Amino acid sequence: MSATEKVLARIETNFDKHQQRWLDWLRIPSISAQPQHAADCRAAAEYARTQLAEIGFTAEVRETAGHPVVLAQHPGPGGAAPHLLYYGHYDVQPADPLELWKSPPFEPHIVDGPHGKRVYARGAVDDKGQSATWLGAFRAWYEETGGLPCRITALLEGEEETGSINFKPFVIANKRELAADVAIITDTGMWDIDTPAISTSLRGMVYVQVDLKAANRDLHSGMYGGSALNPINALTHALGQLKDERGRIQVPRFYEGVKDISTRQANQWASLGFDERKFLGDIGLSEPYGEKERGGLERLWARPTADINGIWGGYSGPGTKTVIAAQAGAKVSFRLVPGQDPKQVAEGFKQFMRARVPADAKLEFTVFGEGAGLEIPTDSRFMQAAATALADEYGRPAVMIGCGGSIPVVETLHHELGLDCVLLGFGLDDDQVHSPNEKFEVTCFRHGLRSHARLLGKLGGDR
Amino acid sequence: MSATEKVLARIETNFDKHQQRWLDWLRIPSISAQPQHAADCRAAAEYARTQLAEIGFTAEVRETAGHPVVLAQHPGPGGAAPHLLYYGHYDVQPADPLELWKSPPFEPHIVDGPHGKRVYARGAVDDKGQSATWLGAFRAWYEETGGLPCRITALLEGEEETGSINFKPFVIANKRELAADVAIITDTGMWDIDTPAISTSLRGMVYVQVDLKAANRDLHSGMYGGSALNPINALTHALGQLKDERGRIQVPRFYEGVKDISTRQANQWASLGFDERKFLGDIGLSEPYGEKERGGLERLWARPTADINGIWGGYSGPGTKTVIAAQAGAKVSFRLVPGQDPKQVAEGFKQFMRARVPADAKLEFTVFGEGAGLEIPTDSRFMQAAATALADEYGRPAVMIGCGGSIPVVETLHHELGLDCVLLGFGLDDDQVHSPNEKFEVTCFRHGLRSHARLLGKLGGDR
Numbered sequence: 001m002s003a004t005e006k007v008l009a010r011i012e013t014n015f016d017k018h019q020q021r022w023l024d025w026l027r028i029p030s031i032s033a034q035p036q037h038a039a040d041c042r043a044a045a046e047y048a049r050t051q052l053a054e055i056g057f058t059a060e061v062r063e064t065a066g067h068p069v070v071l072a073q074h075p076g077p078g079g080a081a082p083h084l085l086y087y088g089h090y091d092v093q094p095a096d097p098l099e100l101w102k103s104p105p106f107e108p109h110i111v112d113g114p115h116g117k118r119v120y121a122r123g124a125v126d127d128k129g130q131s132a133t134w135l136g137a138f139r140a141w142y143e144e145t146g147g148l149p150c151r152i153t154a155l156l157e158g159e160e161e162t163g164s165i166n167f168k169p170f171v172i173a174n175k176r177e178l179a180a181d182v183a184i185i186t187d188t189g190m191w192d193i194d195t196p197a198i199s200t201s202l203r204g205m206v207y208v209q210v211d212l213k214a215a216n217r218d219l220h221s222g223m224y225g226g227s228a229l230n231p232i233n234a235l236t237h238a239l240g241q242l243k244d245e246r247g248r249i250q251v252p253r254f255y256e257g258v259k260d261i262s263t264r265q266a267n268q269w270a271s272l273g274f275d276e277r278k279f280l281g282d283i284g285l286s287e288p289y290g291e292k293e294r295g296g297l298e299r300l301w302a303r304p305t306a307d308i309n310g311i312w313g314g315y316s317g318p319g320t321k322t323v324i325a326a327q328a329g330a331k332v333s334f335r336l337v338p339g340q341d342p343k344q345v346a347e348g349f350k351q352f353m354r355a356r357v358p359a360d361a362k363l364e365f366t367v368f369g370e371g372a373g374l375e376i377p378t379d380s381r382f383m384q385a386a387a388t389a390l391a392d393e394y395g396r397p398a399v400m401i402g403c404g405g406s407i408p409v410v411e412t413l414h415h416e417l418g419l420d421c422v423l424l425g426f427g428l429d430d431d432q433v434h435s436p437n438e439k440f441e442v443t444c445f446r447h448g449l450r451s452h453a454r455l456l457g458k459l460g461g462d463r
Numbered sequence: 464m465s466a467t468e469k470v471l472a473r474i475e476t477n478f479d480k481h482q483q484r485w486l487d488w489l490r491i492p493s494i495s496a497q498p499q500h501a502a503d504c505r506a507a508a509e510y511a512r513t514q515l516a517e518i519g520f521t522a523e524v525r526e527t528a529g530h531p532v533v534l535a536q537h538p539g540p541g542g543a544a545p546h547l548l549y550y551g552h553y554d555v556q557p558a559d560p561l562e563l564w565k566s567p568p569f570e571p572h573i574v575d576g577p578h579g580k581r582v583y584a585r586g587a588v589d590d591k592g593q594s595a596t597w598l599g600a601f602r603a604w605y606e607e608t609g610g611l612p613c614r615i616t617a618l619l620e621g622e623e624e625t626g627s628i629n630f631k632p633f634v635i636a637n638k639r640e641l642a643a644d645v646a647i648i649t650d651t652g653m654w655d656i657d658t659p660a661i662s663t664s665l666r667g668m669v670y671v672q673v674d675l676k677a678a679n680r681d682l683h684s685g686m687y688g689g690s691a692l693n694p695i696n697a698l699t700h701a702l703g704q705l706k707d708e709r710g711r712i713q714v715p716r717f718y719e720g721v722k723d724i725s726t727r728q729a730n731q732w733a734s735l736g737f738d739e740r741k742f743l744g745d746i747g748l749s750e751p752y753g754e755k756e757r758g759g760l761e762r763l764w765a766r767p768t769a770d771i772n773g774i775w776g777g778y779s780g781p782g783t784k785t786v787i788a789a790q791a792g793a794k795v796s797f798r799l800v801p802g803q804d805p806k807q808v809a810e811g812f813k814q815f816m817r818a819r820v821p822a823d824a825k826l827e828f829t830v831f832g833e834g835a836g837l838e839i840p841t842d843s844r845f846m847q848a849a850a851t852a853l854a855d856e857y858g859r860p861a862v863m864i865g866c867g868g869s870i871p872v873v874e875t876l877h878h879e880l881g882l883d884c885v886l887l888g889f890g891l892d893d894d895q896v897h898s899p900n901e902k903f904e905v906t907c908f909r910h911g912l913r914s915h916a917r918l919l920g921k922l923g924g925d926r
Contacts, residue, residue: 033782094784100680162782189686203685207783216747217563218898222666222868223652225768225798226753227739228746232771232793233705240703242696276690283691284679285823290689305688308695309786314773315794319496319625320670320831321557322796322869323772323897330695331778333785335688360748368783405685406785434786435681 004457007144008450011136014143018449019442021051022132023108025090026121032067032091032162041067041158044090044128048156051135055142057154062174064166067091067158071177074138076151081460082382083151085180085419087409088131088187089160092123093434100436110442115193117442125440126433130186130425131156133448140453149460153180160187160409163207163369168412175417182382183413184455186448188403188425191272193441196390196398196451198383199423201301204336204373205406206345207309209366210235210353211329219324229360231328232313238356239330242306247291249306249334251348257339261302269297272399282430301402304373305335335373335406342370371408376421382459386422389454393447398424424451467920470607471913474599477606481912482905484514485595486571488553489584495530495554495625504530504621507553507591511619514598518605520617525637527629530554530621534640537601539614544923545845546614548643548882550872551594551650552623555586556897563899573905578656580905588903589896593649593888594619596911603916612923616643623650623872626670626832631875638880645845646876647918649911651866651888654735656904659853659861659914661846662886664764667799667836668869669808670772673698673816674792676825682787692823694791695776701819702793705769710754712769712797714811720802724765732760735862745893764865767836768798798836798869805833834871839884845922849885852917856910861887887914 011018030044031037045061045068052059052072059072070090076083095105103109105122112118123129141148155178157167171178188199214231215224243249261269276288276296290299313328315321334345346367353363377383378400390398403423410421426448432438474481493507494500508524508531515522515535522535533553539546558568566572568585575581586592604611618641620630634641651662677694678687706712724732739751739759753762776791778784797808809830816826840846841863853861866886873884889911895901 033780033784035781093786094778094780096778096780097681161784205685205785207785214748217895217900218560219746220868220897221768221770221772221796222668222798222866223763223892223896224746225770225796225867226762226766227743227751227759229748229752230770232774233702233769234752236699236703236771236774237706238703239696240699240701243700280691283682283687285677285692287821287823288690289692289697289821289823296690299689300686303689305684306696307684307688307693307787308699308777309684309784310777310779310788311695311699311774311791312779314771315557315559316773316775316792317496317557317559318498320794320796321496321624321772321897322668322670323556324770325773328774329779331783333684333688333783335685358750358752360750360752403685404688405683429686432680433686434683434784437680 003145003462004454007140007453007457010144011140011449011453015446018136022129022445023119025128025132026108026123027106029106030091030158031094032159033094038067041091045070045156045158048090052154055139056147064170066166069158069167069170070156072154074148074152076148077460081150082182083180084459085153085155085178085183086134087183087185087413088156089127089158090156091158091161093161095122097436102437113441115441115443118439119442120437120439122438124438125427125431126438127160127187129440129445130427130448133426133445134186134452136449137452137456141456149456149462153178164408165369167409171412171416178417180419183419183421185407185410185421185423186425187407188423189427189429191399191401193428194394195396196394197401198386198398199403199425200378200400201338201375201402202373202410203404203406204340204342204371204408204411205333206336206342206370207333207368208346208349209329209331209368211327211364212357213327213362214360215326218326221322221324224324228324229358230324231361232325234357234361235313235328235330238353239308241356246293249304251306251345251352253344253348254304256344257341258304258337259339261298272297297402300404302337304337304340306332308332335404338373338375340373342372346370369408371406371411374411374414376423380420382420382422385458386424386455389451389458390424392454393451466608466925467917470603470916470920473607474603474912474916478909481599485592485908486582488591488595489571489586490569492569493554493621494557495622496557501530504554508533508619508621511553515617518602519610527633529629532621532633533619535617537611537615539611540923544613545644547922548616548618548641548646549597550646550648550876551619552590552621553619554621554624556624558585560899565900576904578904578906581902582905583900583902585901587901588890588894589901590623590650592903592908593890593911596649596889596908597915599912600915600919604919612919612925616641627871628832630872634875634879641880643882646882646884648870648873648884648886649888650870651886652890652892654862654864656891657857658859659857660864661849661861662866662888663841663863664801664838664865665836665873666867666869667803667805667834667874668796668871669799669805669833670794670796670831671809671812672792672794672829672831674790674827675820676790677823678789681789684785684787687787691787692821693787694824695788697820697824698776698791698793701816702771704819709756712767714769714808714815716807716811717767719807720804721767721800722802724761735760760865763867765800767800767803769795771795798867801836801838803836805835809833832871834869834874837874837877839886843883845883845885848921849887849918852914852921853887855917856914
């Protein structure tokens with residue numbers, strides 16, 4: 001029996017405890033966007049630090065200008081074993097609208113589903129649940145062997161959901177401590193519940209808040225209507241032009257650098273048999289809304305987007321209020337593909353807005369985060385080891401997929417530390433990430449934990 | 464000394480008490496739009512009823528399907544004295560955004576201003592303050608003479624700020640009790656603080672809430688962006704087309720029935736010397752935003768509008784949330800001019816929206832109120848008496864103006880009871896009606912009270 005097999009057996013024996021540690025972490029409402037949860041963010045960081053310290057890591061909670069970073073080191077066995085940097089994040093998205101949750105978002109709720117037990121909670125999967133898979137794999141190796149088969153740096157940040165603004169400076173300031181051979185990140189999804197996947201491309205993101213101010217006070221729409229600038233009319237007039245009738249985004253120079261996918265890529269994605277009608281049908285929609293002349297996976301993985309994530313202004317209570325508001329605002333995000341320059345997109349959006357509002361409309365922009373899209377080479381030994389570990393665990397090959405989401409840290413780790421990233425993740429499309437009733441299947445958690453245990457053995461030279 | 468002169472002297476003697484009754488009424492937060500204030504609305508109605516009962520009226524609080532109506536009758540002296548119906552409303556607009564108030568909205572705050580004392584409170588002018596002017600005039604006549612010089616019906620509703628939905632059925636159901644010779648309404652403004660005015664036209668209104676529903680839950684903008692319908696994008700895309708670049712409203716058949724103003728009217732309004740740059744400068748704006756090819760007063764009094772009064776959807780908290788919301792909504796109101804059919808405008812707006820959203824966008828419309836625009840003949844004996852009363856009080860002629868606001872009840876009283884309406888009001892443009900820090904000048908309140916006392920004397924045959 002190989003060491004890996006013994007570790008896998010130990011995971012099964014201790015599985016309830018692994019699950020318990022994951023659930024305890026979920027109880028901490030570490031919402032990074034909301035200042036009133038700053039102490040909770042720190043508590044979630046401390047929780048992870050303690051986990052790592054318990055299994056032989058030198059583990060610290062390190063300060064940044066925002067929420068802290070957890071940084072932990074384990075020397076591994078020495079010798080030829082590679083040095084792996086695991087990245088995760090302990091922060092979560094805001095839970096609102098709270099009234100749509102079937103159970104409180106920070107009281108993990110276990111229910112029976114079509115694939116066995118599942119856990120409902122904010123962060124169940126993104127990214128506490130996923131991070132708990134590799135934390136658990138470390139622990140299983142430590143419990144079985146008293147050490148770890150590779151040298152490991154574990155790094156968990158607390159601002160992934162707010163654009164990782166302070167993470168990049170932290171990485172730059174600590175380059176030497178963060179040196180490694182490869183980065184391993186578990187914040188992505190499977191192809192389906194039976195088919196493991198490695199993500200080989202990520203979309204980047206630019207997230208901008210725009211505030212539009214008009215009169216110096218709210219106005220009566222009867223006394224001023226027809227003469228006074230209405231900021232909501234002006235804001236919708238501008239934002240309503242973000243896309244043309246074919247779904248093409250109208251921000252100046254937006255498509256500069258965007259490349260069509262290769263025939264090889266198109267063929268590979270076609271072979272996955274993606275059913276966009278079913279994908280949309282599952283969420284109550286019947287037809288795609290993006291660029292009309294593109295394929296389903298292409299729209300999701302290889303084309304940039306412009307989504308208004310929030311809008312506000314004037315009266316939204318019951319009944320009527322005949323007011324012309326003094327101001328209105330919106331949050332707009334752009335998912336970017338490799339080749340697009342995030343700074344140019346942010347600048348282009350400002351130009352787009354300025355060109356479409358009247359002179360009296362005072363515009364203010366807040367850029368919350370910028371990250372470029374990224375493609376990851378598939379031929380490294382780490383990628384191959386991850387693919388084999390997943391294939392061994394699931395009994396079928398891992399598929400190479402794109403990811404529509406943005407993990408700006410992948411770009412940071414790549415550019416600042418020179419690391420390639422292996423993105424293996426265990427989420428499903430219906431996990432309701434960022435939505436009410438976020439969940440993670442317990443079977444996905446278990447396979448994730450076991451897959452990471454296998455990967456550690458494989459990279460550590462275990463046969 | 465005429466009876467009117469004695470009444471005017473008594474007003475001065477008892478002025479503090481008149482003011483106190485007005486302030487006490489303002490302390491009741493009778494916000495008709497918000498269900499949690501239903502009991503306050505009833506309390507404000509009861510307050511008015513008591514006032515009227517104290518001065519010889521047979522006064523009742525009468526039920527409707529919504530907030531109640533106050534109906535009170537005084538027989539007057541009999542003989543040839545006319546029968547006047549006074550209309551007012553005891554309900555007020557919501558007070559939010561509360562943080563912009565310099566003093567609590569329902570704790571009347573008296574401060575020194577450029578025109579003497581002024582009172583800050585929600586409803587200070589609209590319409591408790593204005594209604595208190597004629598309630599005070601009744602009281603002064605009663606105190607001085609033991610009766611009233613005309614037969615009077617007093618009618619105060621509690622849903623003017625939410626579209627008077629239940630007022631019209633009430634009027635229709637009580638036509639006989641509401642018979643009168645003329646309606647007198649004080650809910651409009653002066654030309655400026657020295658120049659009294661009678662309003663001879665009102666804009667009507669259609670107020671519609673539109674809700675747009677897309678996916679059956681909130682979505683992650685990375686996983687779904689580019690494929691899933693974004694309801695905020697779709698809503699802004701449609702609403703952003705409400706007006707073309709010249710400010711023309713694009714709702715189908717919207718301008719049917721809209722007439723250009725006559726040369727006589729244009730000349731009369733030109734003679735008022737309206738300074739639109741100053742009007743807008745006072746609220747921090749520099750240029751008009753409505754139809755480009757129209758004059759200043761024409762845009763405010765004789766042209767229809769389309770204003771978005773509120774919009775909401777997705778995340779509006781601090782920082783970022785990369786969500787594609789499940790739904791979004793907006794409140795949109797149209798001010799109408801005589802000749803436009805409110806029902807056709809409401810229907811046209813629905814068509815406008817349906818034609819501009821994708822098939823998956825489920826639209827729901829709630830029409831909160833519809834009222835046509837109205838013109839009032841200026842040659843009746845009641846209009847002439849009102850003009851004389853104002854001229855006597857202010858020492859200069861009253862000007863005949865338009866009103867950009869909507870008082871749907873004017874149309875109801877006109878069509879259901881066959882009454883012409885005399886609209887004399889004492890508000891100023893800077894009263895911040897419907898805004899934070901609504902105020903009423905005490906001098907306007909005093910002149911209003913005195914003007915109503917004069918009008919009662921004049922119509923009652925006092926010399």
